Amino acid sequence: MRPASAVSADHAIRLDAVSRVYGSAGGAVRALDAVSVALRRGTFTAVMGPSGSGKSTFLHCAAGLDRPTSGSVRLGDVELTRLGEAELTELRRERIGFVFQAYNLLGSLTVAENVTLPIRLAGRRTDDASLRRALTAVGLGEHGERRPNELSGGQQQRVAVARALITRPDVVVADEPTGALDSRSGRQVLELLRHVVDDMGQTVLMVTHDPVAASYADSVVFLADGRLAGELARPTPEQVASRMTHLGEW
């Protein structure tokens, strides 16, 4: 067996020595500096760090939305940095589920149409069983015909989670998924992400500013000034807040 396949059996995503430099020469900003992180399949990882520490850049590089200046990003066996734009777009659509702070639902489509959009964009037919499964998993089995603006913020974010799950992606990437929600709705979304990992075997990667949100993860990766600044397994909100305080302003 090739060593690479042994690695990919365990890891959904693996970043090795990833650096991302914006701009050039005197104005260059090193947003990520030789960061190596491996996400095991079926685990929930949170990324935290002070403002400007490189969290979004990390998420974007891990999910193939941005290209590292150097280093390697692997999704399973696939080296993302070697893919062309069209291949990368297809890989994102088929193998990565995205959840954003602002939900990013289309107001003119029903909930069901929003959820099945990634499948239809891939040119495949949607099957009712997958749709029902995805809506039921997020507790919205009865809301398929509603429009997003007829739902609460928490419900809209759960639609976004269903949309992220519909293709059964290798990894669900969530960028501040609770940032726009009150604490109760936020908790429901976090419990849902936990359920997606524990009961559906998904891998979740989440950027957050909130130590309580981070405590739902199996481990927290801390960034500071673009560098890896530690990891914490089985985090409590207090432990996360304490680490953050040591990393500076947040």
Ligand SMILES: Nc1ncnc2c1ncn2[C@@H]1O[C@H](COP(=O)(O)OP(=O)(O)OP(=O)(O)O)[C@@H](O)[C@H]1O
């Ligand atoms: N397109 C860009 N061009 C130039 N610099 C950038 C660009 N995107 C990010 N940066 C810089 O890279 C660094 C890391 O930014 P990034 O957005 O990844 O941090 P962050 O931890 O997500 O911040 P926040 O918590 O404030 O969202 C910052 O210094 C930022 O100003």
